[in-house]
Amino acid sequence: MEEERKMETSIFEIIGPVMIGPSSSHTAGMARIGMMANRILQVEAASVRLTLSPKMRTTYYGHRSDAALFGGTLGMSENDPEIRDAIAIAHANGVETKVDFLEEGKYPENSARVTVYTKDGEEYSVFGTSIGGGSILISEIDRVPMRLTADTWHVIVWSETELAKETFAGAKEVQQGISEKQEYVTCGTFLEKPDESMLELLRGQNMVKKISLASPVLAYGSSKRHVEWISSCDSVCEYAEKENLTLAETAVRYESLRSGFSEKVIRDRMHEQWLLMKESVEKGQEEHQLLYGLTSGKDGKMLMQAVEKEETISGGTIPLATAMALGVMEYNGSMGCIVAAPTAGSSGIAPGCMTALQQVHQLSDKQIEDGLFVSALIGVIMAACDVSFSGSVGGCQGEVGVSSAITSAGMASIFTEDKEAIMHAMAICMKNLLGLVCDPIAAPIEVPCIKRNAVGVANAYISSDMALAGVRSFIPPDEVIDALIDVEKRLPSELKCATIGGLACTKTAVCTRKKLTQ
Numbered sequence: 001m002e003e004e005r006k007m008e009t010s011i012f013e014i015i016g017p018v019m020i021g022p023s024s025s026h027t028a029g030m031a032r033i034g035m036m037a038n039r040i041l042q043v044e045a046a047s048v049r050l051t052l053s054p055k056m057r058t059t060y061y062g063h064r065s066d067a068a069l070f071g072g073t074l075g076m077s078e079n080d081p082e083i084r085d086a087i088a089i090a091h092a093n094g095v096e097t098k099v100d101f102l103e104e105g106k107y108p109e110n111s112a113r114v115t116v117y118t119k120d121g122e123e124y125s126v127f128g129t130s131i132g133g134g135s136i137l138i139s140e141i142d143r144v145p146m147r148l149t150a151d152t153w154h155v156i157v158w159s160e161t162e163l164a165k166e167t168f169a170g171a172k173e174v175q176q177g178i179s180e181k182q183e184y185v186t187c188g189t190f191l192e193k194p195d196e197s198m199l200e201l202l203r204g205q206n207m208v209k210k211i212s213l214a215s216p217v218l219a220y221g222s223s224k225r226h227v228e229w230i231s232s233c234d235s236v237c238e239y240a241e242k243e244n245l246t247l248a249e250t251a252v253r254y255e256s257l258r259s260g261f262s263e264k265v266i267r268d269r270m271h272e273q274w275l276l277m278k279e280s281v282e283k284g285q286e287e288h289q290l291l292y293g294l295t296s297g298k299d300g301k302m303l304m305q306a307v308e309k310e311e312t313i314s315g316g317t318i319p320l321a322t323a324m325a326l327g328v329m330e331y332n333g334s335m336g337c338i339v340a341a342p343t344a345g346s347s348g349i350a351p352g353c354m355t356a357l358q359q360v361h362q363l364s365d366k367q368i369e370d371g372l373f374v375s376a377l378i379g380v381i382m383a384a385c386d387v388s389f390s391g392s393v394g395g396c397q398g399e400v401g402v403s404s405a406i407t408s409a410g411m412a413s414i415f416t417e418d419k420e421a422i423m424h425a426m427a428i429c430m431k432n433l434l435g436l437v438c439d440p441i442a443a444p445i446e447v448p449c450i451k452r453n454a455v456g457v458a459n460a461y462i463s464s465d466m467a468l469a470g471v472r473s474f475i476p477p478d479e480v481i482d483a484l485i486d487v488e489k490r491l492p493s494e495l496k497c498a499t500i501g502g503l504a505c506t507k508t509a510v511c512t513r514k515k516l517t518q
Contacts, residue, residue: 008223008230008258009135010151011251011266014342014379014406015273015350015372017134019078021332022291022445024344025110025390026056026063029130031083032150032217034072036138037114037126039214040148040156044118047096048073051113054104055392058499058513062291062442064335065112066099073114078134084335109392109496113140132390132398133342136217144177144185150217153190157202158183158210169198183209191222220269221259230254230384233426233477236377237419246417248370251377270369273339277351280338284327284348288334292516294446297334300327317360318461322454325352329450342379342389345396345445346403348453350375353407353460357414367414375410378426382406385481387488391438392497394488396452401433401484404456408463415468427473427480429463434487437495439502441509442516448503 010016019028050069052060060066068078071086074095082089090097102111110130117123127140138148141156148154152172157163161184165174168188176186188194194213202211216222229239240250255266285304288297296302303323306312312319325348332338332347341350354368379389382402388394389402405426412425433456441447473480494501503509 008227009380009383010218010220010258011255011373011376011380012220012269012273013133013135014376014383015270016339016341017078018273018276018337018339019134019344020081020083021335021338021344021347023063023065024134024340024342024347025130025132025392026059026065027068027083027344028078028134028340029110029132029136030065030112031068031072031076031078032134032136033112033126033128033130033138034069034114035075035077035217036128036136036148036150036214037073037116038075039217040126040138040141040154040212041116041124042212043116043122043124045073045095045116046119047098047117048090049098049100049115049117051100051102051115053107053109053111054101055109055498057101059440059497060099063445064291066097069112069114070097073116079337081337110390130390132388132393134340141185141187142179142181142183144179146175146177146185146187148187148189151222152216153193153222154214155188155190155194155199155202156212156214157186157208159186159205160184160207160209163205163207167198167202170194191224221261223258224260225257227254227257230380232385233378233381233423233481236381237423240419246370247377247413247419247422248373251373251380254377254380267369270372271365274354274365274369274372276337277339277341278355280328280331280336280347281324281351281355283336284324284329284331286331288330288336290330290333290446291335292442292446294442294512295330295450297330299450300324300330317356318458320360321352321356321461322457323352324355325349325453325457326450328352329445329453333446333450341375341403342406343391343399343403345391345449346399346453346456348450349400349403349456349460350407350410352453352457353411357411363414371410371414374413374422375406378406378409378423382481382484385485387481387485395436395491395496396438397433397436397484398488399438400452400456401430401436404433404459405430405463407456408460408467411460412464412467420472421467421470423477424472425464425467427475427477428466428471429459430480430484431473431475432459432463434483435491437491437502438497439495439504440497440499441504441506442499442513
């Protein structure tokens with residue numbers, strides 16, 4: 001087997017994915033695991049059983065993780081509005097559904113096994129983990145250990161005897177094992193769609209029982225190469241200086257090297273993301289019925305009215321951006337279509353900040369999109385350093401904290417090309433929210449998640465202002481990222497989306513959960 005391929009993070013996994021709310025890890029990520037199961041197994045389901053991480057016992061319903069997984073298994077994408085009604089659609093099509101839970105302490109958080117039963121009594125399964133921000137990793141097929149990413153093509157073969165790896169001509173990697181049914185399961189991974197002649201050769205072998213060609217779930221191209229200079233803030237700035245590029249241009253260069261797409265394709269996609277962000281801001285100013293109704297669904301609208309009447313004590317821009325951010329989060333909480341940046345739980349910060357910035361300073365879409373490229377670039381650096389963007393893995397510092405920090409850098413980049421100032425906007429901002437816990441009082445992303453985006457907005461603005469004024473972080477930007485990783489690891493599990501500690505342990509929270517389960 002070749003050396004394990006490292007999946008490079010796309011900038012559109014940071015400013016993205018486009019998804020149906022409310023959670024990037026527990027909704028979009030789960031839909032993608034389901035889609036991978038659909039494309040890997042390619043069978044007609046009579047019933048589907050989900051076996052989820054134990055911690056998801058108290059959160060899966062509020063995050064609609066079950067609907068997302070069932071919908072994905074039926075072929076729905078993470079931005080398909082039908083995800084909202086996926087369970088009813090499954091039942092209407094004669095597919096039975098069931099939810100169980102994995103053993104304690106044996107599997108990664110945010111994991112799910114999708115087991116599909118056919119009308120002929122066959123049983124197949126796929127095991128995947130949502131690793132934050134909607135990104136996923138598949139680690140088992142029919143309980144055979146594998147490592148499959150969602151950005152590549154995979155040819156999966158079930159056979160009675162072992163297949164020669166040379167049969168998978170052109171494969172980047174070939175993995176193989178024996179299932180509990182004593183069948184060989186072999187997976188060849190390809191960066192491009194494999195040649196049809198190879199597939200015909202496999203189909204013609206007597207020992208082959210079943211073969212699937214699984215297309216990529218991610219729409220923005222497989223990682224063609226490892227980009228060495230994306231490993232730190234310092235190395236990115238050094239590369240940009242050497243190539244005489246702005247950080248926005250560096251982001252486009254990185255994505256082109258990673259995916260093979262042209263600059264035009266990449267810029268057009270970011271333009272689409274930005275238009276969707278602005279649309280979510282507009283939708284956010286309507287009143288929304290949240291999944292559990294724990295907040296009013298019109299907080300963003302109420303604050304916007306105060307801004308318009310000039311009744312805010314903190315001035316205009318930050319309250320304006322906050323009103324927009326709250327509205328986006330309320331829209332997300334009602335299963336609206338939003339752009340995670342980098343997560344759904346923090347999806348109000350970037351659109352709120354950038355839309356307000358555009359209005360107040362009369363900026364062009366191109367200027368804002370360049371700022372978003374910079375935000376995405378810094379998010380990619382964080383991902384390369386193994387920062388988790390999942391609240392259940394690293395706390396809300398990895399969601400609201402990261403979103404605030406990358407948005408601050410993106411805003412700063414619109415007003416300066418000074419790379420040091422831009423990186424220090426991120427560092428100042430990130431330091432302010434280190435240790436931020438993830439303590440939802442119940443399953444849905446409502447309390448305190450929606451209003452917590454407000455502090456992300458204010459933090460992003462003031463950190464940009466400080467950096468642009470010449471203020472610098474005493475701790476260098478790369479070391480601030482190191483500190484974030486350290487705190488993510490040290491944070492107790494009770495404060496990582498467990499509905500146990502923090503606000504979740506208050507009397508009001510406990511009473512609320514009891515009411516919701518009655």
